[in-house]
Amino acid sequence: MSSSVEAITVLSSDGDEFKITVSAAKLSKPLNWMLEDVCFSDDCDEVPTIEVNSKTLVKVIEYCEKHAPRANSGASDSDAEELKKWDIEFMKMDVKDILFHILMAANYLHMEGLYDLACQTAADLMKGMTVSQIRKIFHIKNDFSSEEQEQLRRQHPGCSFD
């Protein structure tokens, strides 16, 4: 791999091209391996594909680019504080719709920081949801028989199935 390369091009699962800087790509182990394996010189036109859809990949790359300077150099407490605030805003945006995709992508790309952030966001969202709302987003069916529901209600008064 040539050290002069500053950014690489990757393909999303939808076939769109994305640029990601080398320092940002280092946040992900699999991407890092790709950097080492794939030839990035001009005469090599192989573009690696990342199994993440375009909409999600935009967000993942945005996260990487923001976090890369701190991950690579270490940072002061005030930077960490600033980054925390940025994370909260980042997760507030249109992420709700694609949160599960981000979870899958962060897991697949071994990005610990983003994975933790997305898991915590999902947990916090669940706190405000009813049982049936959660069933819907997790694709879960209520598989308790009416007798079992009755029994659970007896054991734990106040427990809800809706």
Add this chain to the structure above:
Amino acid sequence: MESEGDKPFLPPEIIINILKRLPVKFILRFRSLCKDWKNLFNTRHFIAQHASFSAHQNPLLLLHEADFYDSGKPPSLRLVNRNMETVQNLSISSIDSFKHHWSAIGSCNGLVCVRVHNLGRDGSSKLCLWNPAIRDVKEIPLATRKDKLESCKFGFGFCSLINDYKIVNFYKIKNKKNANKNKKNVAGGHDGVEVYSLNTNSWKELEIRAVLKNTTIKSNQVSVDGTIFWFGAQQDSSHVVVSFDIGTQVFTLTPVSLPFEPRGFPMTHLSVYHNKFAIFHHYFNNSWNFIDIGVMGDVAGESGKSFSCTDRYDDFDSSEYHFDLLCIWRDDIVFREPDKLRLFNVTTQEWKDFPDSVNYECRLGVNYEESLVSVWNT
């Protein structure tokens, strides 16, 4: 917004990573989602993951209080958050096991170990393990000699290596014949040690060396990372830290030299500071007050442990000279004054008063993280 159907199916490892972050009340609520989740919440693996996640969050402060002026009133337990607000009064008196007088011994992974004194004729007492978050209580009768016990000093802790909770009891047997004759001897040491294991649900007598038998336990207990600690005095008045390895069931005595202080002996209190065992020596009289904090460090050597004085906090700006140290709660030392609780932040060196001053005497303050850990250990 896209249709809900667009959301992918998450693999179980991701779902578990999300669910372990939920406070206990939500886990209990989501039991009724489906059978898979209900069963998951009962697995040892999930309970351990949930506990180890919440152990790294901000612990609540568990306060054990008794009414100064009304001894007939049962003591109480409450949980306090970082803003010093009471988030929950634990309704311990509604539990049958706690009808009698009781005192809290310690807390670990969301389990609280409580001693209940039966004030009836036999004067027997029992222990209870209690998980307030899931309202689980288990009574643990003391081993056979309960009517003969004169005094007990307890310790309670968890060892992740063997995944077991243990209670240690340094007991002393009543000896009516010699009680008056040997009053001096009665004052020190104990007659034996028994250990309760939650996994086997039984007590076992431990063989101990004479030097440990003659050591008098003089402090509260504290448990860190698979070890239970006490502070004790030996027959020659030298001081030791008694530590009990929960996994190997081995006691270690580590000599402690008190920091030289010509003005008198300190009150000693044990606590946990940044996940390490810490000793506080509190020196005071009516004109001055200071505290030495010693944190245990690992050194190469026979015992492998040493204690060094790491910090000294001088000249407390306290309105009352009569105050005690309860525990460390993250970066705050929790102090008890006759009618209020105060926090002293060791980083900023600032004082904060608890907003509600009460006529309650606080007997114990410990860090508490709620958990799903079952007292039945099935």
